Amino acid sequence: MTASVKNASPASDTFVSVVAVIQNDALILEEFATQTLAVLKEHYENYELILVDNGSQDHLLEKVDQLLKQENGIRVMELSRAFGKDAAIDAGLVSSIGDFIVVMMPETDPPAMIPEMVQKSREGSDIVVGIPRADEPPKRLYRLGAKLLHAYFHRVLKIDLHPGSSDFRVLSRRAANAITSIRDRRRHLRHFVATIGYRSTTVDYDPVPRKSPKAPPALLDHINQAIDLIVASSSHPLRVVSLLGLLASGVNLLYLVYVLIVYAVYPGVAEGWTSISFVQGVMFFLIFLMFSVLSEYVGRVLEEAQQRPLFFVRGERNSSVLLKDESRRNVVEEPDGNVGSTHE
Amino acid sequence: MALERVDILIIGSGFYGAVIGEMLARRGQRVLICEKGEDMLLRASWANQARIHNGYHYPRSVLTALRSRINFPRFVKDYADCVVSDFEKYYAVPREFSKVTAAQFADFMRRIGAPIRSAPKQIANLFNPDRIERVFSVTEYAFDADVLRETMRQRLDKAGVEIRFRQSINQVEKHGEGLLAAVQRIENEATYEVLASKIFNCTYSGLNHVLENSGCELIPLKHELTEMALIEPPEPLRDKGITVMCGPFFSVMPFPPRGLHTLSHVRYTPHCWWRDEPGRYEHPHLKIERAQKKSRYEHMVRAAAHYLPCIRESSYRDSIWEVKTVLPRSEVDDSRPILQYSCREMPGLTSILGGKIDNVFDILDEFDLSESEHAL
Numbered sequence: 001m002t003a004s005v006k007n008a009s010p011a012s013d014t015f016v017s018v019v020a021v022i023q024n025d026a027l028i029l030e031e032f033a034t035q036t037l038a039v040l041k042e043h044y045e046n047y048e049l050i051l052v053d054n055g056s057q058d059h060l061l062e063k064v065d066q067l068l069k070q071e072n073g074i075r076v077m078e079l080s081r082a083f084g085k086d087a088a089i090d091a092g093l094v095s096s097i098g099d100f101i102v103v104m105m106p107e108t109d110p111p112a113m114i115p116e117m118v119q120k121s122r123e124g125s126d127i128v129v130g131i132p133r134a135d136e137p138p139k140r141l142y143r144l145g146a147k148l149l150h151a152y153f154h155r156v157l158k159i160d161l162h163p164g165s166s167d168f169r170v171l172s173r174r175a176a177n178a179i180t181s182i183r184d185r186r187r188h189l190r191h192f193v194a195t196i197g198y199r200s201t202t203v204d205y206d207p208v209p210r211k212s213p214k215a216p217p218a219l220l221d222h223i224n225q226a227i228d229l230i231v232a233s234s235s236h237p238l239r240v241v242s243l244l245g246l247l248a249s250g251v252n253l254l255y256l257v258y259v260l261i262v263y264a265v266y267p268g269v270a271e272g273w274t275s276i277s278f279v280q281g282v283m284f285f286l287i288f289l290m291f292s293v294l295s296e297y298v299g300r301v302l303e304e305a306q307q308r309p310l311f312f313v314r315g316e317r318n319s320s321v322l323l324k325d326e327s328r329r330n331v332v333e334e335p336d337g338n339v340g341s342t343h344e
Numbered sequence: 345m346a347l348e349r350v351d352i353l354i355i356g357s358g359f360y361g362a363v364i365g366e367m368l369a370r371r372g373q374r375v376l377i378c379e380k381g382e383d384m385l386l387r388a389s390w391a392n393q394a395r396i397h398n399g400y401h402y403p404r405s406v407l408t409a410l411r412s413r414i415n416f417p418r419f420v421k422d423y424a425d426c427v428v429s430d431f432e433k434y435y436a437v438p439r440e441f442s443k444v445t446a447a448q449f450a451d452f453m454r455r456i457g458a459p460i461r462s463a464p465k466q467i468a469n470l471f472n473p474d475r476i477e478r479v480f481s482v483t484e485y486a487f488d489a490d491v492l493r494e495t496m497r498q499r500l501d502k503a504g505v506e507i508r509f510r511q512s513i514n515q516v517e518k519h520g521e522g523l524l525a526a527v528q529r530i531e532n533e534a535t536y537e538v539l540a541s542k543i544f545n546c547t548y549s550g551l552n553h554v555l556e557n558s559g560c561e562l563i564p565l566k567h568e569l570t571e572m573a574l575i576e577p578p579e580p581l582r583d584k585g586i587t588v589m590c591g592p593f594f595s596v597m598p599f600p601p602r603g604l605h606t607l608s609h610v611r612y613t614p615h616c617w618w619r620d621e622p623g624r625y626e627h628p629h630l631k632i633e634r635a636q637k638k639s640r641y642e643h644m645v646r647a648a649a650h651y652l653p654c655i656r657e658s659s660y661r662d663s664i665w666e667v668k669t670v671l672p673r674s675e676v677d678d679s680r681p682i683l684q685y686s687c688r689e690m691p692g693l694t695s696i697l698g699g700k701i702d703n704v705f706d707i708l709d710e711f712d713l714s715e716s717e718h719a720l
C-alpha cells in the first residue's frame with residue numbers, strides 16, 4: 001500500500017460532495033460509483049456521493065441497493081419522475097453539504113479529474129468549468145450556430161458562457177450558496193454559473209464514454225436550448241423589441257406626414273386612399289408604441305418576479321493599521337479639554 | 345447449594361428494569377435485578393439525547409405523541425430531581441423535504457394539547473429563512489441520566505430490591521411452576537441458578553439474547569449503530585435546544601451529564617443497521633465492538649448549518665456510540681410503542697422494550713390493569 005500523502009497535505013480536511021445525475025444508467029452505475037468513491041476516499045477525509053435518480057425506468061434501484069451495502073458515503077435522492085437534468089442537478093446541489101461540490105454526468109465524466117479540479121477551486125476559483133476535448137469536431141452548422149450564440153453572449157450581453165463546456169463543474173460552497181439563493185424556476189446551471197460572477201477557470205479533460213454515445217441532439221434541440229439560455233440570461237431581446245417598436249412607430253409617423261403631403265399636393269388622389277392610409281398609419285403607430293411600452297414593463301415584471309439577489313459578495317477586507325498617530329500623547333491641559341497635545 | 349428463589353427476576357438495570365423492579369417490590373414481591381455492566385443506567389438509558397418528550401417529536405403518530413404528552417407532567421413530577429429545564433426549546437419546520445408542513449405541525453400539537461407558540465423574531469433570525477418555514481417555541485425538558493441513576497439507586501434500596509452487577513443471564517428454562525435462570529458472573533464465568541416466578545427481560549437491544557438461548561421465537565428487532573456528537577455549542581445556542589422536524593434533519597439538545605450539547609442528525613447518526621435473524625443471531629453489543637467507528641460530525645454540522653448557520657461554530661468534543669433498537673412498525677409510521685412480549689414457549693418470561701424513558705408509566709399502568717384483572 002502506497003504511503004498515504006493525504007494525511008500530510010491539508011487537502012484531507014476538505015469536504016467534497018459529488019452530485020451525479022443518473023437516468024437509466026443502471027449498467028454503468030457500479031463502475032462510475034466505485035471509481036468515484038475510490039478517488040474521493042484516497043484524497044479526502046470527508047466526502048459524499050449524491051446520486052440523483054432522475055426518474056429512471058430500468059433496474060437502477062436494485063443496483064443502487066446493492067451498492068449501498070458495499071460502499072460508504074453514498075446518498076441517493078429518488079425523484080418522483082423525470083424532472084429534467086437541470087432540476088435534478090439542483091436537487092443534488094441544494095442538499096449537498098460539502099465545502100466543494102463537483103457536478104458530474106456518469107455517462108462521460110472522469111472521476112480521476114476531481115482532485116485537480118477541486119484543487120483549482122481551493123486555490124481561488126469559486127467555479128471550475130470542465131471543457132471536454134472532442135474526438136471529432138462538431139458539424140459545421142452546429143459550429144456556426146454555437147459561434148453566433150457565444151458571440152451574442154460575449155459581445156452583446158457581456159456574459160461568458162464558456163464555449164464547449166460540459167456539465168462537469170466544481171463549485172465552491174460560496175458559489176453553490178449563491179446559486180441556491182437564486183429563485184428562478186428554470187435552473188440552467190450554465191447560466192447561473194455565468195451570472196453569479198465569482199472567479200472561474202476552465203480545465204480541459206478527456207471524457208470517458210461509459211455508454212454507447214446517444215444520437216447527438218437535433219438542430220431544433222440546440223435552437224431550443226439557445227433560446228432558453230438567452231431568455232434566462234437577459235432581457236436584452238425585450239429591449240430590442242422595444243426599440244424596433246419605436247422605430248416602426250417613427251416610420252409610421254413619417255408615413256402619416258407623407259400621406260398628408262400627398263393629399264395636399266397631389267391632384268388625382270384616389271377616392272378613400274387618404275382616409276384608409278391615414279387610419280392605417282395612426283393604428284400602426286399606436287400599436288407599435290403600445291407594444292414598446294408593454295415590452296419594457298414585461299421586462300420589469302420579470303425582474304421583479306425573479307427577486308434575484310442584487311449582488312453577490314466575494315469577500316471583505318478591512319483596514320489594519322497598528323497605530324494611527326504615534327506622536328499624539330495622552331495629555332490634556334484643560335480638565336475638560338481635548339486629549340492630544342502635540343507640542344512640547 | 346440451595347436453590348435461590350425470588351418472586352421477580354429482572355434482567356438489565358436500565359431505567360425500565362429499575363422502575364419495574366421498584367414497583368413490584370413495593371407490592372411486596374421479592375425482586376432481584378441482574379445487570380451485566382458495572383452499574384445501572386449506563387447504556388441506552390444514558391446514551392440518548394436526554395429528552396423528556398412532550399409529543400413534539402412524533403407528529404405523524406398520534407398515539408406515541410399523545411402518550412408522551414400525557415406522561416410528561418407525571419415524569420417531571422415523579423423524577424423532579426433529574427429534570428433540567430433551564431433552557432429554551434424550539435422546533436423548526438423546513439420548507440422542503442419535511443414530511444409535515446408548519447401548519448400541520450402546529451395543528452397536530454394543538455390537537456394533542458401540547459403547548460406551542462410562534463417563536464420570537466430574534467430566535468427565528470437564527471435560522472436560514474430560505475430553508476425554514478416557521479419556528480415554534482415549545483415546552484420540552486431534558487433529564488440528567490447521572491442524577492436519575494442515583495435517584496433510582498436510592499429508590500430501589502428503599503424498596504428492598506437487590507441488584508447484582510457484573511452478572512449476566514444467558515438462558516432461562518421452565519422449572520415446575522416457575523422459571524430457572526442461569527446466571528453467569530462476568531469475571532470468572534462461574535454460573536449459578538435462580539428460580540423465579542416471573543422474569544422480566546429488560547435488556548433493550550439485547551432482548552433476543554435470552555430468547556435465542558432459551559428456545560423462544562425471536563422478536564423481529566431492527567438495530568442501528570448510532571453516533572451522537574457531543575459538542576460545545578456556539579454562544580447563541582448555549583441556553584437553547586433546537587430540533588428541526590420532520591425528515592432528514594437534526595436536533596441539538598443540552599446533555600446534562602457532561603455539560604455539553606448533543607448533536608444528532610437523522611441521516612448521519614445511524615451508521616449502519618441490521619435485523620436479528622434466527623439462526624444467525626449475534627448480540628448487538630458484540631457486533632458494535634467490531635464496527636468501524638468513524639465520526640460523522642463533519643457531515644452533521646454542515647448539514648445542520650444549512651438550516652441553523654451558527655451551528656458551524658460549534659466545537660466537537662466527543663461522540664457517543666450506542667445501539668438503538670426499534671420495532672419494524674416504527675419504520676412505517678414513526679411510532680414508538682412499548683413492546684410487552686410474552687414468550688409462548690415460556691409463559692412467565694416477559695420481554696419489555698421501551699424506546700422512550702418518559703413513557704415508562706404506560707407499562708406500569710398496564711401492569712396495574714393486568715394485576716387487577718387477575719385479582720378479579
